[in-house]
Amino acid sequence: MKASDFFTLPASLARFAVFFPPEVPPWQWLPAIGPALLSIDYGHLPHDIPPGVHIEGRVWIDRTAKLPAYATIIGPAWIGPRTEIRPNAFIRGNVLVGEGCVLGNSSEYKNCLLLDGVQTPHYNYVGDSILGNRAHLGAGVICSNLRLDQAEVTVRLPSGTVSTGLRKCGAILGDQAEVGCNAVLNPGSLLGKRALVMPCTPFAGYLPAATIARSRHAVTTLPRRD
Numbered sequence: 001m002k003a004s005d006f007f008t009l010p011a012s013l014a015r016f017a018v019f020f021p022p023e024v025p026p027w028q029w030l031p032a033i034g035p036a037l038l039s040i041d042y043g044h045l046p047h048d049i050p051p052g053v054h055i056e057g058r059v060w061i062d063r064t065a066k067l068p069a070y071a072t073i074i075g076p077a078w079i080g081p082r083t084e085i086r087p088n089a090f091i092r093g094n095v096l097v098g099e100g101c102v103l104g105n106s107s108e109y110k111n112c113l114l115l116d117g118v119q120t121p122h123y124n125y126v127g128d129s130i131l132g133n134r135a136h137l138g139a140g141v142i143c144s145n146l147r148l149d150q151a152e153v154t155v156r157l158p159s160g161t162v163s164t165g166l167r168k169c170g171a172i173l174g175d176q177a178e179v180g181c182n183a184v185l186n187p188g189s190l191l192g193k194r195a196l197v198m199p200c201t202p203f204a205g206y207l208p209a210a211t212i213a214r215s216r217h218a219v220t221t222l223p224r225r226d
Contacts, residue, residue, distance in 0.1 A: 001025055001157065006174035006193065007132035010116040012080045012099035015040065020113075026172045026190070027155065027164045030128055033113055034094045037076035057093070086121070098133075112143075112170070129170035131177075138181035138199060145170035145187055153188040156205040164188060174209060 004022035013020075019036040020029050042058040049055065050069050057075030061067075066084040073079075073091045083101040085091075094111040097103065101114050104121035112126045115133040120126060122139035129143040137143075145168045147153060153169035155162045171185040174192045179185065180199030191197065192209030201215050 001190075003029055006172060006190075007115055007130070008175070010098050010133060012116055013096070016096065025162075025164075026130060027166065027169055027188075029113060029130055030111065030166060030169060033096055033111055034076070037078055037094060037096060040078065042075070080116075111168070115175075127170050128166070128168040129172065131171075131173045132175040132193070134175060135173040135177045137179050138183070140182040141179045142184045143170040143189075144184060147187050155188045155190060157190075158206065 002023050003026040006026050009017055009020050016036040019032040040060060042060050044060045046061055046063045046065065046067065050067055052070035053067050054072045059073055059075040059077045061079040062081040064081045065079050068085055068087040070087050071085050071089045074093050076093060077091050077095040079097050080099045082099055083097055083103065085103045086105040088106045089103045090108045091103065092108065092110045095109045097114045098116040100116055101118040102121050103109060104124055107120055107124040110127045112128065113130045115131065117134040118131045119136040124137045125142045127143060128145040150167065153164050153166050155164055169188050171189040171191065174195060176194045177191040178196045180197060180201065182199055183197045183201045183203060186202065186204035189203055190206045192207060194210045195207040196212045197203045197207065198212065198214045201213060203213050207213050
C-alpha cells in the first residue's frame with residue numbers, strides 16, 4: 001500500500017515533494033510534516049491581518065488566503081493560496097495546507113497535511129491526519145489520533161494488521177473522500193479515493209476506494225465515475 005494509491009501531492013505543495021515520496025505507505029508522510037515545514041523561509045504574511053488573529057511562531061500565509069476576525073495560528077504552519085480560515089479556527093503546529101482549502105469554524109488542526117480543495121468547514125478535529133485533494137469532512141467529524149490505551153497505532157488491512165510505528169496517527173483520506181456529519185474516524189483509519197463514511201458512523205480500519213461505510217460496518221460499492 002502506497003501513498004500514491006490515495007492521493008497525489010498537488011502543484012501548490014511541489015516545494016515539499018522531497019519530503020513526501022509517493023511510494024511509501026501513506027502514514028509515513030505524517031512524521032515528515034515537521035521537517036518539511038522547517039525547510040522553508042518564514043515571515044510571509046498578508047498585509048491586513050485582523051487584530052483578533054493571533055499568530056505565534058514560524059508561520060507562512062499566502063497573501064491570497066482569507067483570514068477571519070478571530071483565530072489562533074501557532075507555527076510551524078504553512079497556509080496555501082486562496083485558503084479560507086474561518087472564525088475561531090485553532091491551528092496549533094505542524095500544519096501544512098494546500099490551495100483552496102477551508103479550515104472551519106471552531107475546528108482544530110495539529111500535525112496534519114491538507115492537500116488542495118479540502119473542506120473542513122465546521123467543528124472538526126484533524127490531528128495527525130492527511131486529507132487528500134477535495135476531501136470533505138461534515139460538521140462535527142473527529143479524526144481521533146490516540147488509542148485509549150495509548151499504544152502504537154496499527155492499521156487493519158485486508159492482508160492483516162500493520163504497525164505504523166506511531167503513537168499518534170489519525171485518519172488518512174484519499175482524494176475526494178467524504179465523511180458525514182458527526183462521524184468518528186478511529187486512529188489509523190484509511191479511506192480510499194471517493195470512499196464515503198455515512199453520518200454518525202464510528203469507523204475503524206480500511207475502507208476501499210469508491211465504497212460506503214454505514215453503521216454496523218455495512219459496506220456498499222459506489223458506481224464507477226469516469
